[in-house]
Amino acid sequence: xxxxxxxxxxxxxxxxxxxxxxxxxxxxxxxxxxxxxxxxxxxxxxxxxxxxxxxxxxxxxxxxxxxxxxxxxxxxxxxxxxxxxxxxxxxxxxxxxxxxxxxxxxxxxxxxxxxxxxxxxxxxxxxxxxxxxxxxxxxxxxxxxxxxxxxxxxxxxxxxxxxxxxxxxxxxxxxxxxxxxxxxxxxxxxxxxxxxxxxxxxxxxxxxxxxxxxxxxxxxxxxxxxxxxxxxxxxxxxxxxxxxxxxxxxxxxxxxxxxxxxxxxxxxxxxxxx
Amino acid sequence: xxxxxxxxxxxxxxxxxxxxxxxxxxxxxxxxxxxxxxxxxxxxxxxxxxxxxxxxxxxxxxxxxxxxxxxxxxxxxxxxxxxxxxxxxxxxxxxxxxxxxxxxxxxxxxxxxxxxxxxxxxxxxxxxxxxxxxxxxxxxxxxxxxxxxxxxxxxxxxxxxxxxxxxxxxxxxxxxxxxxxxxxxxxxxxxxxxxxxxxxxxxxxxxxxxxxxxxxxxxxxxxxxxxxxxxxxxxxxxxxxxxxxxxxxxxxxxxxxxxxxxxxxxxxxxxxxx
Numbered sequence: 001x002x003x004x005x006x007x008x009x010x011x012x013x014x015x016x017x018x019x020x021x022x023x024x025x026x027x028x029x030x031x032x033x034x035x036x037x038x039x040x041x042x043x044x045x046x047x048x049x050x051x052x053x054x055x056x057x058x059x060x061x062x063x064x065x066x067x068x069x070x071x072x073x074x075x076x077x078x079x080x081x082x083x084x085x086x087x088x089x090x091x092x093x094x095x096x097x098x099x100x101x102x103x104x105x106x107x108x109x110x111x112x113x114x115x116x117x118x119x120x121x122x123x124x125x126x127x128x129x130x131x132x133x134x135x136x137x138x139x140x141x142x143x144x145x146x147x148x149x150x151x152x153x154x155x156x157x158x159x160x161x162x163x164x165x166x167x168x169x170x171x172x173x174x175x176x177x178x179x180x181x182x183x184x185x186x187x188x189x190x191x192x193x194x195x196x197x198x199x200x201x202x203x204x205x206x207x208x209x210x211x212x213x214x215x216x217x218x219x220x221x222x223x224x225x226x227x228x229x230x231x232x233x234x235x236x237x238x239x240x241x242x243x244x245x246x247x248x249x250x251x252x253x254x255x256x257x258x259x260x261x262x263x264x265x266x267x268x269x270x271x272x273x274x
Numbered sequence: 275x276x277x278x279x280x281x282x283x284x285x286x287x288x289x290x291x292x293x294x295x296x297x298x299x300x301x302x303x304x305x306x307x308x309x310x311x312x313x314x315x316x317x318x319x320x321x322x323x324x325x326x327x328x329x330x331x332x333x334x335x336x337x338x339x340x341x342x343x344x345x346x347x348x349x350x351x352x353x354x355x356x357x358x359x360x361x362x363x364x365x366x367x368x369x370x371x372x373x374x375x376x377x378x379x380x381x382x383x384x385x386x387x388x389x390x391x392x393x394x395x396x397x398x399x400x401x402x403x404x405x406x407x408x409x410x411x412x413x414x415x416x417x418x419x420x421x422x423x424x425x426x427x428x429x430x431x432x433x434x435x436x437x438x439x440x441x442x443x444x445x446x447x448x449x450x451x452x453x454x455x456x457x458x459x460x461x462x463x464x465x466x467x468x469x470x471x472x473x474x475x476x477x478x479x480x481x482x483x484x485x486x487x488x489x490x491x492x493x494x495x496x497x498x499x500x501x502x503x504x505x506x507x508x509x510x511x512x513x514x515x516x517x518x519x520x521x522x523x524x525x526x527x528x529x530x531x532x533x534x535x536x537x538x539x540x541x542x543x544x545x546x547x548x
Binding site: 032034035036037038039040061064065077079153155156158159160162163164170172173175176177179180184187188189197198200208210211212214218219220221222223224227228229231232233234235236238239240241242243244249250251252253254264265266267268269270271272273 | 310353429463488510514518524545
């Protein structure tokens with residue numbers, strides 16, 4: 001599988017991806033899932049991809065030359081699009097082109113046309129934008145209320161994002177949050193693996209210079225990995241165990257008087273509780 | 275959906291279930307998913323169920339009267355089984371009976387025969403045992419190495435279980451861990467909801483007297499909910515943000531010298547990075 005996360009903040013954008021793919025448990029490989037498209041001073045766009053690797057590689061290849069009609073004007077590409085919305089339409093079109101060529105054959109082989117992508121960045125004077133592109137080439141955009149997207153094995157790492165991220169979160173704090181989210185995912189799911197690609201984009205830069213490939217020797221990620229697990233245990237141990245007889249407890253789990261009342265207990269054959 | 279977790283420790287068993295079911299987003303209801311089968315002093319068994327509600331309710335109904343052959347002896351039921359293994363075979367048989375009656379019609383309607391259950395407890399002198407029962411009525415048993423099972427929306431709450439639980443974990447600490455795991459799931463997934471059923475079984479008791487139904491007024495769960503989220507944020511804030519220029523940092527994310535080296539950046543149309 002894969003785990004990728006893209007975050008849109010007031011201060012900028014954060015992108016993080018793992019690099020594991022698997023086609024069955026005995027076919028595990030490393031493929032990097034982040035690609036940066038940049039014309040410094042004009043546009044900077046980042047693509048993260050999840051799903052069937054043959055599809056996402058095809059989409060990336062085609063994206064370079066994909067054009068969509070523009071009335072009587074020059075067709076729109078990712079390199080001349082005047083907005084991230086238009087650039088994302090080009091990406092959607094590339095996804096649909098791969099579907100046209102491969103969809104039927106994949107279906108015949110019983111394989112879903114499965115591909116999801118996070119695409120974000122900034123073009124010219126436009127504000128930064130972040131999109132989630134689906135297998136059908138349609139897409140949604142991140143807003144103030146929903147400021148991050150995940151693709152792939154997203155559930156393990158979602159709670160910390162839900163708890164921490166708001167549009168006002170500083171960039172480096174959001175990068176740290178994404179790395180903690182990734183660490184939880186790595187811990188619980190074998191199909192997500194190192195190295196990671198992390199990119200932090202500052203609003204208005206129109207180029208990316210904070211990109212790093214993180215392997216198991218990266219001092220910062222090692223520190224996150226060691227510290228987070230240990231502190232989590234400390235916090236956990238610092239919370240009181242439940243008190244079953246509530247009389248003496250500050251936060252009783254159950255009052256003595258409640259005992260048995262809420263019980264769904266069948267004590268002889270044929271008894272029914274609805 | 276649903277989230278249920280069952281844990282087998284040296285000291286006893288812990289069971290926790292939510293109570294939300296949904297058939298589409300506009301058909302959300304409360305159905306409790308824990309059932310206790312107890313003949314005090316002889317046996318105590320707990321069933322948690324996830325999946326299609328019509329299937330799991332049928333299985334629970336049938337389980338009361340289900341029998342499996344026992345050579346020339348009296349057929350085996352959950353009430354006379356001499357081992358948890360045999361009791362779980364009876365449960366598997368009940369699942370298969372529902373499949374026989376409903377499987378075809380569900381298939382015709384395009385609905386998966388989807389049902390998974392956690393079943394554990396203790397019978398007589400036998401050690402406590404914990405099983406995970408699949409839709410096909412087959413099952414696996416928890417071991418020292420894998421001491422918990424989850425069914426339903428399991429991923430959000432798995433990291434904390436992975437980090438904390440071992441067979442030596444005390445019972446109340448495991449109950450706290452299950453509640454933290456549930457809290458993370460509730461926070462991130464709408465299809466899991468209160469009230470919760472929590473049961474803690476002490477090895478050798480052969481009856482269950484620590485059962486509680488936890489709603490949004492429960493002081494202990496409220497404390498867990500408030501404290502965990504807040505402490506998590508404190509721990510998070512206590513970890514250094516990444517330092518992009520490693521020279522001065524104790525745990526550098528990137529050394530200045532590494533900059534650009536690992537970059538996957540396409541800077542003009544047609545450029546390829548493999």
